[in-house]
Amino acid sequence: MLTIITPFSCQNKNSYLYERMKKFIDTSFISEDIKRIIVDFNSNPLISKKLKDRAAISGIEYIELERYGELFSIGKCRNQGAKLAKSEYIMFQDVDLFSSVSIYESILDRLREREYFNDVELIPCLYLTKEFCQEFDEVDNSSFEAKIKKAYLENDSSIIEMYAPSSSCLLINRKFYLCSGGVSEEFIGHGYEDFDLHIRLCEQANKFYRTHDFGSDEYSYDSLEYRGYRPYLSMFGRQLMNDGIYFCHHWHPKSVGSDYQKRNKINKEIFSRRISEYKKSIFNCKPLVDLSAENSILLVDKSKDYKEISQLIPFLGNCEVQELGNFTDENDFIDYVKCKKIKTVYSYLKTSDWGAGLRTNDAIIYHIRESSLSNALVIDGDLNPHESLTFNSHEWSYEIDESKRFEIGDYIFSVLEEIKKPISIPNENNNHIYVGDINTKSLSFESILDFIEVRYPSISTVYINQAFEFDADYSFKIKTLDASDLTLMLTAEVIINNNDKENLIALMANKLVVTTEDKYYSVTGLSENLLNFINNDEYVIAGFDASVRDSLFYYLVNSVCSFYEHSIVDGDKKKILKNINIPQKINVKLSWRNKPYPVNSRYYDFFRHYFESKRAIKK
Incomplete structure (x- = not known):
């Protein structure tokens, strides 16, 4: 059901990160419904080997990206983990975050009740003080759960340094995450990659109305004004805190002088440019592929032609997109299919070139085309439905109840x-x-x-x-x-x-x-x-x-049919799929939330005074 993904990088055994990861591996909760993947970006190979062996004992998958010489990218780690996971849902949890077993069980209960494919939740975080963490590390920490809850309610600054109503702990449908394009790899090092991802996802979740001055950086998470992007993101975590679902952040020293931290200013400039596009509802990000599935290829006339069906990509497997013009002829393409060990070919061609009659014994071929039913696609092994076994009357000529x-x-x-x-x-x-x-x-x-x-x-x-x-x-x-x-x-x-x-x-x-x-x-x-x-x-x-x-x-x-609604993205028409049918392969229904909670609902109560004052001014 759920895979928890943890990014990591450590160059020195004397770093707090090494000890923290050892403890993280030893104490992390896993079960039949919760699996874990640690994605190691470029740790010292000796460190990686020790941690990988330790993770194997605990039943945790440990992936090495071996990006030596590169600046740590938390986004690349998270995206790789999402592409490799096999579960319906994913969550991100950094190495310095922890929680009790009861909270993980509450998360699973929450996921079982989920209704919408595009639902997004950002788990809140309590940042613990250095002093409390030192005390916490010296004894059995199971007894500290009640103490932390009490400190939160009493706003005890000797225990809780800061409360973030939403954090990097994203809880989301894996396929929806892949469809969104995941963390933008334009961000390198520390800062703003989470804001960028969360705004993009939360806007597509259609769960809460946008705040006023949406792109403003001036309003904090605890602002009582419904303005700026932080109060907006807080809406996706406040209800979880009310329900007792949160993570705790273990104090650690800040590496302000590191190259990783120095990227913060550059990342902020990137974010400022991107959020100006998001204010116009432009979310033009390439989808991520599903590395846990078999190799496939989507053949198109031109790369831009597949944008309207980009939501399909994560459902087509480990799918690469290739233009028809990249191959000299049918034989050249068939050789490529053999070489890459591609199992399935998806053809989205609008021309009558050689690709239209493509045949190969090395892969199954599906043609993607518009259905005769309105607002629907057909993904079938034959271009002509009247010659297709999928449409044969033997498949449907029976009495239905x-x-x-x-x-x-x-x-x-x-x-x-x-x-x-x-x-x-x-x-x-x-x-x-x-x-x-x-x-x-x-x-x-x-x-x-x-x-x-x-x-x-x-x-x-x-x-x-x-x-x-x-x-x-x-x-x-x-x-x-x-x-x-x-x-x-x-x-x-x-x-x-x-x-x-x-x-x-x-x-x-x-x-x-x-x-x-x-x-x-x-x-x-x-x-x-x-x-x-x-x-x-x-x-x-x-x-x-x-x-x-x-x-x-x-x-x-x-x-047979995959139905869609049209949406305009960056001036291009895009198909928002409500279900995906690939005969003998995939049959999934995607329920989308398309209307936010009304402002008079209890979800907005934290900002009620702000809304009332706005209403009074209008009168």
Whole structure:
């Protein structure tokens, strides 16, 4: 369920960090639901070996990045740990932070009750004094929990040096963290990397309203004014403190003169630039990949083309993005797949180049394309759904129970209501036939009109969504349309159409459709092939069957399509996925919080006086 990630770097065995890490390893809580990863950036190899052996005894994974000669980057450590973790949730805990077992159990209880994929919590921290920590280290510290709680409530400065309502202890869904891009590696050394990450994540969490003067650095965590980014971030930890969930910070000397600390000023300048973008809701960060999964590749026309589906990346495995133009031809690409031992290829190509018909025996290939259902993607092994095993009627032509019919009925109703908003039903008699996109190579317009003349003698008008010339006279009027007309389609007595998007809408509206080619929905009760009528005068069309329709759409919605909402990010349209379906591979639902708690809720009580005074000024 939860992996706790701890960054680390130590060059000298005489450093307090070495002793602190030994104690951290020996005393850290792990269980069936809590795993730990220590990410060592560039410690002295002898130190790393001793600590790695010690961690193995305690059941803690110890990762060495071996970035020798580089300035310590806590962000790279955290990101690497997140990419390697296998759990649903992750949390960051520095080596100088500790807590009781009961608090870890409370954290697990909290995660089990989580509802939203984009939820973010920042665990509060109590910074203990040097004197108390010296006393604390000399005895059994289990007896000190009550004493620390009492000191917090009484604001006892002899024990608690500082209280931070939110800290670097981020508690988050791992995939959401990967989607966000994690800690920006633009920050090196100490300072502001946490503020940058937390603001980016908290803004996407949609949990609390932004503070006034959002980018201001002037307001502290304990400010009673709802202004600046620190009071905003404090909202993501205050409730945890109320619930008794917090960490304690063990006092240690500050290395103000180190190169690590000297980066603080530079990092602040980077942060100031970035937060000015965040005030405009610009969060343009590349997603992180999932290193715990198999190797995969996303093939795109151009790198910028995949931005709109960037949220998919962490769900596609250890996925690298490559442009089609980086390979000379199909054979060059297949050699690359073999060399990299890539197991899955995801193709998001909009061109008809060689990549569209890509085939290789060394990897499974999925094509990412827009679905015929609105606001949905299909990720499937075949570009043509009518030839795909995923869409074959054997997969969905079975009776579904009443609860599922109600569920899909709500979906169909909502789609039709949205479609009907901008259109109006004409006043004229709807005794007409609608002819949409058809394949005139297999069947001419004249053949279709002749068929209508014989089979539907009472029809008054035929609307055709294509211009064409004809010589024969018919008993009905023929009107050509410049574009598709959903009003005419939804009110037609008969629909003759090969357009999948329009046909699915028609099926939702209880309209049986007639096509001139075989479709995956060409089954009795939903769709008929016009060739069956023309080749057999005695062929009788079956009536529309709503139960078959419900089975089809339940399958498409729940097992095939990945639905999304659009969001504008840095001027680019981005798809916010509500679920991800990859047949035979992934089926996950992502519940997003999209509206903050109201200001009159108890969550904002710490700032209640500020809001009341603002309201009084307005009056």
